[in-house]
Amino acid sequence: MSKTLILCDCAGSQSIDAERISTACRAGYSRVYRALCTTELEKAADLLQSGEAIIACGQEQDAFTALAEDLGVETPGFVDLRDRAGWSDQGAQAAPKMAALVAEALMPVPVTPAVDVLSEGVCLIAGPAHAVCDLAERLSGALAVTALITEGDLPMTRAYDVVTGKLVRVQGALGGFRLRIDGFRQIQPGGRGAFELTVPKDRAVSECDIVIDLTGGTPMVPAWEKREGYLRADPRDRLAVERLAFEAAQLTGTFEKPLYIRLNESLCAHSRAEQTGCSNCLDICPTGAITPAGDHVSIDPMVCAGCGACAALCPSTAITYEDPALATLLARMQILARTYRKAGGAAPRLLVHDAHGAEMIRLAARFGRGLPADVIPLELNVVSGFGHAEMLAGLAHGFASVSVLCGPRTEREALERELALAVAIAGPGRVSLLDMTDPDALSEHLYMAEVKAPLADPVLPMGNRRQVTRLAAQALNPGGPVLPLPEAAPYGAVVVNTDACTLCLSCVSLCPSGALIDNPDMPQLNFQEDACLQCGICRNICPEQAITLEPRLDLSEAALGQRVLNEEEPFACIECGALFGVRSTVERIMEKLAGKHPMFAESAQARMIQMCDNCRVGAQFQATDNPFAAKERPRTVTTEDYFSRRKDH
Numbered sequence: 001m002s003k004t005l006i007l008c009d010c011a012g013s014q015s016i017d018a019e020r021i022s023t024a025c026r027a028g029y030s031r032v033y034r035a036l037c038t039t040e041l042e043k044a045a046d047l048l049q050s051g052e053a054i055i056a057c058g059q060e061q062d063a064f065t066a067l068a069e070d071l072g073v074e075t076p077g078f079v080d081l082r083d084r085a086g087w088s089d090q091g092a093q094a095a096p097k098m099a100a101l102v103a104e105a106l107m108p109v110p111v112t113p114a115v116d117v118l119s120e121g122v123c124l125i126a127g128p129a130h131a132v133c134d135l136a137e138r139l140s141g142a143l144a145v146t147a148l149i150t151e152g153d154l155p156m157t158r159a160y161d162v163v164t165g166k167l168v169r170v171q172g173a174l175g176g177f178r179l180r181i182d183g184f185r186q187i188q189p190g191g192r193g194a195f196e197l198t199v200p201k202d203r204a205v206s207e208c209d210i211v212i213d214l215t216g217g218t219p220m221v222p223a224w225e226k227r228e229g230y231l232r233a234d235p236r237d238r239l240a241v242e243r244l245a246f247e248a249a250q251l252t253g254t255f256e257k258p259l260y261i262r263l264n265e266s267l268c269a270h271s272r273a274e275q276t277g278c279s280n281c282l283d284i285c286p287t288g289a290i291t292p293a294g295d296h297v298s299i300d301p302m303v304c305a306g307c308g309a310c311a312a313l314c315p316s317t318a319i320t321y322e323d324p325a326l327a328t329l330l331a332r333m334q335i336l337a338r339t340y341r342k343a344g345g346a347a348p349r350l351l352v353h354d355a356h357g358a359e360m361i362r363l364a365a366r367f368g369r370g371l372p373a374d375v376i377p378l379e380l381n382v383v384s385g386f387g388h389a390e391m392l393a394g395l396a397h398g399f400a401s402v403s404v405l406c407g408p409r410t411e412r413e414a415l416e417r418e419l420a421l422a423v424a425i426a427g428p429g430r431v432s433l434l435d436m437t438d439p440d441a442l443s444e445h446l447y448m449a450e451v452k453a454p455l456a457d458p459v460l461p462m463g464n465r466r467q468v469t470r471l472a473a474q475a476l477n478p479g480g481p482v483l484p485l486p487e488a489a490p491y492g493a494v495v496v497n498t499d500a501c502t503l504c505l506s507c508v509s510l511c512p513s514g515a516l517i518d519n520p521d522m523p524q525l526n527f528q529e530d531a532c533l534q535c536g537i538c539r540n541i542c543p544e545q546a547i548t549l550e551p552r553l554d555l556s557e558a559a560l561g562q563r564v565l566n567e568e569e570p571f572a573c574i575e576c577g578a579l580f581g582v583r584s585t586v587e588r589i590m591e592k593l594a595g596k597h598p599m600f601a602e603s604a605q606a607r608m609i610q611m612c613d614n615c616r617v618g619a620q621f622q623a624t625d626n627p628f629a630a631k632e633r634p635r636t637v638t639t640e641d642y643f644s645r646r647k648d649h
Contacts, residue, residue, distance in 0.1 A: 003028070004030060004052070004053050005027050005030065005054050005056060005102060006030045006047050006054065007021075007029060007033065007056050008036040008057055009032050010082050010086070011035055014085075014086025014087055016032050016081070016086065016098065018032055020344070021102055023343075024096070024100075025099050025100075025339055036055075037059075037063055037064070041067070045067060048064075048068055048071055049071055049073055052074065053077070054078065055076050056080075056082075056102070057078065057081075058082070058083060061078050064076060077105060078105070079102055082365070084361060085097045085371070085373070086098070087370045088369065088370030088371055088373060089447075090373035096343035097373055097375075099339050100340040101376070103335050103339035104336055107331065107332065109328075112259070113258070114258045115257050115301065116255070116256060117174055117255045119209040119210065119229070119251055119255065120209055120252065121209060121252035122207075123144065123145050123209065123211075124148055124179065124206070124208045124212070125139075125145060125214065126167045127212075127215045127216065128149070128214070128215075128216075128235055129155065131214045132147045132148070133155045135212065135245055136160045137160070138245055139245060143252065145160040146161040146206075147160055149164045154195055158189060162195075163181075163184060163186050164197065165181040165183040165184040165185060167220060168180050169220070170211055170220035170221050171221075172300075172303070173227055173228050173230070173300075173303050174229025174230075174251060175302075177207060177210070177211050178207055179205065179206045179211070180204065181205075182204070184201045184202070184204035185201070209229065210231070211231070212232075213232040214233060214241065215235075221287070229251060231244045257301070261299055261306075261308075263297070264317075264318045265296040266318075268295070268297055268316065268318040268319075269315065269316045269512040269535040269537065270282075270295065270297050271292070271294065271537075272295055272512060272537050275510060276537075277536050277537035277540070278315055284310060285310055288303065289305070295512075307411045308384055308386075312385045312386070312387030312414050312415075312418050313414050314465075315466075315533040315535060316490075316512065316535075317464040320464075323381055326390075326465060329380075330390075330393055333393060333394050333397050333399070334397050336378065337350075337394075337397040338398075347400040348398070348399050348454070349374050349376065349400050349402075349403070349451065350375075350378055350401070350402045350403070351371070351375050351434075351446070352386050352394075352405065353377060353380070353383065353404075353407075354380055354410070356409075357405040357407060358377075360405070361377055368439055368440045369444070382410070383404050383405070384414055385414075386404055386415070387422075387465070388418045388425065388469065389468045392422055392431075392468070395426055395431070396459050396460075396461050396471065396472035397460075397461075399454060402430065402431045403431070403433070404431075404433050404434065405436075412433075417486075419431060421486060424484065424485050424486055425469070425472075425476070425553060455476065457475075458475075469553075470555070473553060474555050480555040480556035481555055482552055482553070483552060483555070484552050485553055489534060489551040489552075491551065492529075492552050493527070493532065493554070494507075494515070494532060495548045496525065496566050501525070501542075501547075502543075502584075502585055503524075503566060503568060504543065506543065507537075507547060512537065514528070514531055515527060515529070515532040519567075522567065524564060525565045527564075528559075528560070529554050529559040529563075534549050534551060568582045569582075569583045571587075573611050575611050575612075575615040575618075576612065578612045578615075593606070
């Protein structure tokens with residue numbers, strides 16, 4: 001069933017060209033109402049009952065959702081046209097943007113993978129007695145509370161468990177915390193007088209669902225505000241402690257935890273043969289959810305807060321972000337740009353933002369100039385994972401520029417690195433980060449910004465992030481140039497010092513992406529630049545230190561094929577003529593060992609250096625000093641031998 005767009009001009013405060021919007025996004029539409037949320041609410045009820053609908057109002061979403069529940073019909077979809085387009089100094093020109101926003105709202109939204117997390121309300125409260133005991137007393141009726149007293153007198157109550165000690169380590173998240181406590185002592189409730197305590201025990205281990213940290217010291221987990229189930233406050237701040245009581249009481253039951261990240265271990269370039277290569281995700285993860293696990297990394301999905309920075313920086317696409325997935329995000333950008341042009345727009349600009357940015361846009365619309373008519377907002381849960389591939393894809397889809405609006409809690413380090421890489425590929429003035437918290441300043445900046453011409457012939461970049469980058473970069477840089485890139489870029493060349501390289505091929509055996517390739521028929525080191533991750537494992541393993549890395553992006557077809565980095569003449573075995581090894585290496589060994597080393601003092605022994613493996617084994621076996629020689633094997637005893645012995649006796 002097709003969806004019907006229900007339009008309202010919000011008491012005449014915005015201009016809506018219903019037919020133009022409907023034609024561009026191929027959706028049916030109602031007449032334009034004036035006060036659908038108040039005096040015309042009955043009309044809204046009729047429209048909701050008549051079929052599947054999308055209401056063009058974001059402000060009154062809760063009211064229309066409640067109305068649908070009362071009517072027993074399906075909850076409608078929503079798209080905010082007023083704050084993002086209609087309320088603007090250029091509102092009369094906003095029809096193409098409105099059409100683009102409606103077309104995006106009509107897209108099906110894939111469900112992010114998730115897992116159920118069970119919290120049974122087992123809660124540990126750690127801190128001084130004066131703060132812990134009062135909170136534990138009030139929460140003991142709702143949660144299974146254990147009070148860990150770090151200092152102060154023990155309470156004379158058995159309403160909740162009381163222990164003493166020092167909390168030294170916290171791992172895990174809501175529903176699955178793992179704790180280590182030193183100096184752990186439990187109450188012995190028997191006997192008269194004050195409670196006695198057991199003998200102190202270090203390295204005690206426990207588990208719980210919720211941790212309330214009132215110790216007042218350094219947080220027990222990195223990025224603690226992102227760790228679900230870990231609540232923390234200064235014990236001297238009674239109001240903050242009071243808030244924790246309310247928050248903790250809500251953390252029981254079954255919760256849905258999105259699986260933000262997907263890891264393909266086989267693609268990970270973290271390590272090979274104990275040689276560390278890429279550590280981008282380990283260095284950038286704010287919560288510590290990523291840890292080394294041999295040749296690859298491991299991600300704890302319960303600890304992951306979903307910032308997406310690891311996926312943005314992963315050079316091999318071993319880590320991919322799922323909220324939304326790259327394919328979904330590319331489709332959203334494509335539909336926005338394509339519908340904008342179809343509705344008569346020429347040079348759209350993309351503004352990527354999160355919930356904080358959405359609030360800034362609403363405030364700018366209500367009290368200021370709003371967004372320019374050519375600025376199309378794209379809201380994401382987080383923007384820190386919007387990397388260079390996504391920025392370049394936006395330009396390839398036909399946006400004149402791509403700006404990412406940061407919020408107060410945005411992880412900026414990955415964004416800044418990705419911005420530098422995107423600028424190096426796309427050129428200056430096309431991608432930017434906006435770090436401002438004043439809605440009016442945001443509007444002024446967007447109105448005053450220079451608008452460059454968009455790509456004349458937009459393309460459709462597809463595939464993984466590396467493939468998207470290459471396709472977008474080729475569209476933005478016709479002719480296939482070689483672009484210099486910043487340090488630590490995930491694209492580049494391997495440069496070999498042929499005078500130092502001995503063609504030992506250690507680099508080939510450890511290259512995680514197969515960019516370095518040998519030739520089984522002759523001593524040769526080949527390289528396919530498009531596959532190189534610039535992880536550095538080849539540089540680290542090279543015994544001659546003959547390898548350096550050159551960050552760059554070769555957009556020519558040559559990058560997709562193999563080229564020779566180093567090759568030498570093979571050596572022919574002096575016995576059978578078979579080709580083996582490298583002539584220069586064999587001659588160098590002969591020069592250093594023949595007649596000088598005790599094992600190769602005689603000419604017959606030195607000749608073995610010039611033999612292939614098979615001939616060397618044969619020569620060694622025939623030698624008089626064969627180290628593997630043994631006594632002559634005794635003759636096999638047969639039945640006839642036994643009969644002969646009986647006859648002799």
